[in-house]
Every structure is written in structure tokens, then in C-alpha cells.
Amino acid sequence: MSSKFDELVEAFSKLPGVGKKSALKYAYHVSIDNSFAGLNLAHCIEDAVKALxxxxxCGAISEDEICEICADSSRDSSTLCIVENPKDILILEKSGAYKGLYFVLDDINSDIVEKLINFTQKNSTNEILFAMTPGINSDGIMLYIEDKFKGSNILFSKIAQGIPTGVTLDNIDTLSLTKAINDRREI
Ligand SMILES: [Zn+2]
Structure with a gap:
């Protein structure tokens, strides 16, 4: 067996959700079965890694210092949606139900909280909408953030219930997500 082939299988098996059997299938496909697609994939990956x-x-995925959403003056800059992961922005954008700005809170520390406060001051935010995976963890984060804004006039809301506890945004269909945004309630 070729060690290069083994290395390729190993690399695929490190991807999220890819087991040994799929890794073997992908490695064979891109190196032997369709080497053109393989080279194209390698090129796309390299390009994306370099450009993104x-x-x-806000922490969104971007090709520039400031992302397209932050740079878009037609967005409603008074509403800020807090998400846990840059991927969640792509999902919410696909639903088309939200027109405000975003902020990715991928870690809770004093630096990111300060960055969030600066963001809200710069944009005169009057509503913060939490779009997080429902659960004890996100409840704690919401309380913590709300506490940091004590004394401000910002309205806090979260996407509607109906999204089951522990279910991440990428597992919700667009229709339910749109409904959850439209039915958001004050907290
Ligand atoms: Zn941005």
C-alpha cells in the first residue's frame, strides 16, 4: 500500500463527520478515480484558506478586513444578532429574515465583551437578538452579556422557542428559523 495514499486517507478522516470508510472512498476518488476533480478540490481548498x-x-467569514455585511450601509445597524459561530451567519442570511448586523461570540472573555460593547456604541444598537443553541450554557451567556449592558437602553431578545434544546442552527430548516426570528421575544 502506498504511504501517500494512507496519508490522504488520514487527512480526510480528520474532517468533521468523516469516518474511516468515507475517508478511504474520498481518497480513492480524488487520487485515482477522478484526479481532475481531486486537483480542482486541492486548488479550491488552497485558495479559500489563503483568501478567507x-x-x-463582527467575526464573520470574510475576504476583507471588514465583511460585506458590516460594510453594507443598507443593513439595519440598530439591530445586532449574537451568534456562536461564523457559520451561523451564513445560515441566518440564507433565511433572509434578518436585516441587521451580527456579532460572533465564540468565546467569553473580557476582550470580546469589550469589543461587543464598542460595536454597540459605534452602531447605536438598540436591540440585541441572541440566536444561540438553546441550553443552560447559552442561558448563562445571555444573562452574563445582559448584565454587562446594565443601565443601557438596549432591548434584549432571543429567537423564539420551538427550536429544541441543544439543537444547533445548522440543523434547523430555513422555514423554522425564519419563524424563530420573526417570533423572537424579549428577555
Ligand atoms: Zn463583519
């Missing part, structure tokens, strides 16, 4: 970064403002 996180938006300095």
Missing part, C-alpha cells in the same frame, strides 16, 4: 479570514468587526 474573520471580519475585524
Amino acid at each position: 479570514r474573520r471580519c475585524e468587526n
Whole structure:
């Protein structure tokens, strides 16, 4: 057996959700079965890795220092949606139900909280909408953030119930997600 082939299988098996059997299938496909697709995939991956970064403002996936959403003056800058992961922004954008700005809270520390406070001051935010995976963890984060804004006039809301506890945004269909955004309630 070729060690290069083994290395390729190993690389695929490190991807999320890819087991040994799928890794073997993908490795065979891109190296032997359809080497053109394989080279194209390698090229796309390299291109994306080199070009993509996180938006300095909100943490979204971006090709520039500031992402397209932050740079878009037609967005409602008074509403801010807090998500846990940059991927969640792509999902919410696909639903088309939300027109405000975003902020990715992928870690809770004093730096990111300060960045969030600066963000809200710069944009005169008057509503913060939490779109997080329902659960004890996110309840704690919401309380913590709300506490940091004590004394401000910002309205806090979260996407509607109906999204089951522990279910991440990427497992919700667009229709339910749109409904959850439209039915958001004050907290
Ligand atoms: Zn941004």
C-alpha cells in the first residue's frame, strides 16, 4: 500500500463527520478515480484558506478586513444578532429574515465583551437578538452579556422557542428559523 495514499486517507478522516470508510472512498476518488476533480478540490481548498479570514468587526467569514455585511450601509445597524459561530451567519442570511448586523461570540472573555460593547456604541444598537443553541450554557451567556449592558437602553431578545434544546442552527430548516426570528421575544 502506498504511504501517500494512507496519508490522504488520514487527512480526510480528520474532517468533521468523516469516518474511516468515507475517508478511504474520498481518497480513492480524488487520487485515482477522478484526479481532475481531486486537483480542482486541492486548488479550491488552497485558495479559500489563503483568501478567507474573520471580519475585524463582527467575526464573520470574510475576504476583507471588514465583511460585506458590516460594510453594507443598507443593513439595519440598530439591530445586532449574537451568534456562536461564523457559520451561523451564513445560515441566518440564507433565511433572509434578518436585516441587521451580527456579532460572533465564540468565546467569553473580557476582550470580546469589550469589543461587543464598542460595536454597540459605534452602531447605536438598540436591540440585541441572541440566536444561540438553546441550553443552560447559552442561558448563562445571555444573562452574563445582559448584565454587562446594565443601565443601557438596549432591548434584549432571543429567537423564539420551538427550536429544541441543544439543537444547533445548522440543523434547523430555513422555514423554522425564519419563524424563530420573526417570533423572537424579549428577555
Ligand atoms: Zn463583519
